[in-house]
Amino acid sequence: MADILSLAASNLISPIILSFVLGLLAALARSDLSVPEAVAKGMSIYLLFAIGFKGGVGVAAHGLDAKLVGTMVAALALSFLLPFIAFALLGGLTKLSTVDKAAVAAHYGSISIVTFVAATSVLESRGIMSEGYMVAAAAVMEAPAILSALWLIAWKGGTTRTDGGLYREILLNGSIVLLVGAFFIGAITGEEGLERIASFIVSPFEGVLCLFLLDMGLVAGRGLRESWRELGIGSVIFGVTMPLIGSVFGLVAALLIGLSPGGAVLLMTLSASASYIAVPAAMRVALPEARPSIYLTLSLGVTFPFNLTVGIPLYTAVATSIAGG
Amino acid sequence: MADILSLAASNLISPIILSFVLGLLAALARSDLSVPEAVAKGMSIYLLFAIGFKGGVGVAAHGLDAKLVGTMVAALALSFLLPFIAFALLGGLTKLSTVDKAAVAAHYGSISIVTFVAATSVLESRGIMSEGYMVAAAAVMEAPAILSALWLIAWKGGTTRTDGGLYREILLNGSIVLLVGAFFIGAITGEEGLERIASFIVSPFEGVLCLFLLDMGLVAGRGLRESWRELGIGSVIFGVTMPLIGSVFGLVAALLIGLSPGGAVLLMTLSASASYIAVPAAMRVALPEARPSIYLTLSLGVTFPFNLTVGIPLYTAVATSIAGG
Amino acid sequence: MADILSLAASNLISPIILSFVLGLLAALARSDLSVPEAVAKGMSIYLLFAIGFKGGVGVAAHGLDAKLVGTMVAALALSFLLPFIAFALLGGLTKLSTVDKAAVAAHYGSISIVTFVAATSVLESRGIMSEGYMVAAAAVMEAPAILSALWLIAWKGGTTRTDGGLYREILLNGSIVLLVGAFFIGAITGEEGLERIASFIVSPFEGVLCLFLLDMGLVAGRGLRESWRELGIGSVIFGVTMPLIGSVFGLVAALLIGLSPGGAVLLMTLSASASYIAVPAAMRVALPEARPSIYLTLSLGVTFPFNLTVGIPLYTAVATSIAGG
Amino acid sequence: METHLAKRVEIIIEAPLERRLTDALVKAGVTGYTVLPVSGGSGASGQWTRAGQVSSAGGMVAVVCLIRPDRKDDLLDAAFSVVERHIGVVSISDAEVLRAERF
């Protein structure tokens, strides 16, 4: 316990977390500090490319192990399954409409790649190794939860707007394509390729992450300021409980597969995190009646900071002590 | 004197200055070279974050010394005082309206963070140390001059538009919040934090500064081309005299406080420099009748290049020889 | 031959090429992956500045040699000459209108700076030296081909729109000004200047190039998807033959001048590459009836990938074996 | 200069629906359209700004479409089929255009 607390404390005073807090405070104080949309997108492209590439290099270096298939299957299963749990939990905790509950559920079955990146950065700073293909697991978990949400709606008798285009859009979503593509580039070019671009994708990585989290803080803070009134206390409880539940599922899966402690931390983090890019866009198309003020505020304003500050150190402590650190 | 000249010469052929000159010439020659607004803002966020962070780390490393409070008080006083001197000097040298004079005065009481950054970069290349908290002095000096200008207008019987929102906007201006926020992050995370992001905020810093100054040159050149006709010879004389006067005030304050030679250079530079971000925006709201073609052209087209080329080497030479180099 | 193939293969699996392929595939698959315009422009500014600067430093370090003047004259002559060859070849291979042929010809007489950059990066990775002033040759070759195209149109009795503004725009085109300006900054500040900004313009260079090529792949892929129907088989044959012909002219010129093998590779690459920035903009003004779906698709969709994958390794193999590697 | 009557239709719609809208417009027979970026706004569903956003979800675009007056109903039907369940606004104004043969 003391260990967790000290881990959490040392995590809290990292430049990454503090940058997020700065953005959050600036937005809540209504400062006009803002990051241009193009710059935010540029940083996100950089982070996806770098994390994908490094994952691919990891696979090239350490080889594919037998657990790879298991991990992918588990990732797929988690992403399909977690929305149902989220939906049920929301039913118990809130009075949200079916559509809102399904939309929120889709977010929590999917993942937040920045939370994943923050976790890898914590692992790195502690010298904990993890499987390179966890990045592929992240990609696998982006989309399936959307299907679960649509299925939930259909089951409850609601209507969704799902033309053929939607499935292509979900699968070929820019962030998935970039993450997977960079993963393959990394896997093909290996250590040699990494060496050529390491001073671009490795050394400045954590600094870029700081500025990106500053922006995330600004966006989350603006969202909270605009919409916190719409969140009941039940939703907020959901926003901090669901990641814990998700992480337990992730941990169990990791143990069943036999992932390394670092891999377990990452699978827990993926399960615990909630999407803020791919799923919201899909929801606008498929479930326009669902309110972004609920799902985005929960995912970005509650769960994201929770994972960043409490979650990741907790998952790290638990996974390393259980999966044998 | 020879020393100053050689300093100035070696300063003049740095990539930083030459990049500014390139931008200036390209704009004057009506080249279509331009930096996208989003990229310029992105670089400015990077520079503010990096310079604030490094200042904070400096304070964490060398501790707060007793001079800190004195420096902040002096910074505040200078920013309040200099507009009055600028206003009087403009009265002697130009036939500008009261409103224009007050607006220009506000710019010269405030500071240009890029000029500050360029000065720190000169200090670094000469191995001259300075107090980390000079960044905080920069932040302190951004806003007060605006109040002096509004007071000048009121005193002269003019009307300004100052709703409550204005003061919040001035104080929570994005660049102040980012600079101060990054300063605190640096101070909290210290050398350890710096190490994690040094290859982002330290190594590429001077290169980013080059591209940013290229952009500043483009903007300044476009401004000069568009508006030089509106500047009388008196205004131009003001644009190179006021920084010198300001720097003398900065020097005296630095000597009274007992700042290091490097700190003295920075306080001189702050006093000598004129705002081009926060103050213009505040003037558009509060003094809409004041002409940007006067105050922006003077600040960005005359004083900024003057400080960059002549001022900083001069202040460095003077401060190191007087404050004991 | 085996040498060429192995060179080509090792070139093909570099992160740079694979990033381009990723972009191409993503666009062809209609993924919504996209790089914001401002970010693409920012990267292009970075690449032009870095390549120009390094070229200038090269000249400062190794001195101007007698071949410089010869190289510039050859570059000028090639850029004027190649459009005529392209025009004639298009006449044989396609049924395009005179206007379209002239516009395409202008593109192939001019150069693609990214192809040049990719070639320097291949040379560097093989440890082959080249003359720093090849960057100046690149700048020299940007514009003259436009004049040849206009002359071709006039000769065929067509009308163009060439007010005085056009020539100024072509000559003071942003990318030429930046490339030449950075070259002079590099030449003036030399190794010392480079040292100050090396961790910005040297170390991350290849990584930025990857992301830029990802974007080029996206743009090329979108262009191909939109316009491949308009390209006849004859045009496509032109798109892979013309670079080979151009490279032979470049090689002959390089041998006449006595350039180093690396210099020969670069002159071949310049002659083989086709413009995608400066010339298209000039064509929109001067030859509005020419179809971008032809000239851009050929230049960016056919010739650019051809040079990147097959051309550069081929030119490298040929030049190093003939010019004595 | 001869001008011709036309309608200027301006549709402000959520960014993720842009392609669906323009596909529908093309199907309804418009000869062209222009998309303008939108940086922020406010409506029944609250206030928003594009600043710092990465997802396309939290933003809108403005699609401007000049059409021959007699095409108005087809176009509105097409637009409405896409906008229907979504937030966003559709406005039409009278306009004149040069070069009527283009529309």
Next chain:
Amino acid sequence: METHLAKRVEIIIEAPLERRLTDALVKAGVTGYTVLPVSGGSGASGQWTRAGQVSSAGGMVAVVCLIRPDRKDDLLDAAFSVVERHIGVVSISDAEVLRAERF
């Protein structure tokens, strides 16, 4: 498709005043507005472009507001109170809108 008469008000105003304008519009009872970025322009006070700018001072935005015709005067009063001493232009045109209940 049924449409309803409306007014389309377009206000081009200095960027630092954007929030003041939209606050005034909301106070005057508009149900929504949309902000479009502006990249450059020219007027009595000279020519400008956003390229390379860092400060919001040297730029403008376009605020588009669709309103019921009877709200026009309130809106113009509100807009004018903000624009009054500043540079910028206000134009109003007749329009029709779908889904009148939204305005």
Next chain:
Amino acid sequence: METHLAKRVEIIIEAPLERRLTDALVKAGVTGYTVLPVSGGSGASGQWTRAGQVSSAGGMVAVVCLIRPDRKDDLLDAAFSVVERHIGVVSISDAEVLRAERF
């Protein structure tokens, strides 16, 4: 609030011609104009988007110009002289403006 009749001219033109157009407008006596960025579109010459573009060639801008009604013909002549051989559209609508003395 007193308003005055005006014309709102909107010219969507290729970006490389922007300066030529605005120069022609100024020559034709307009007192001001505003340039809005355009992110994509479609027409006879195909579909395009600004995303990822570096060259100005593959893009358009929208130039909005408010004028006194009697200046319309001069302006259209000027605009047409630039747009003539190029792709792009010109539309004119009736509008009212505040502060007529500015136009």
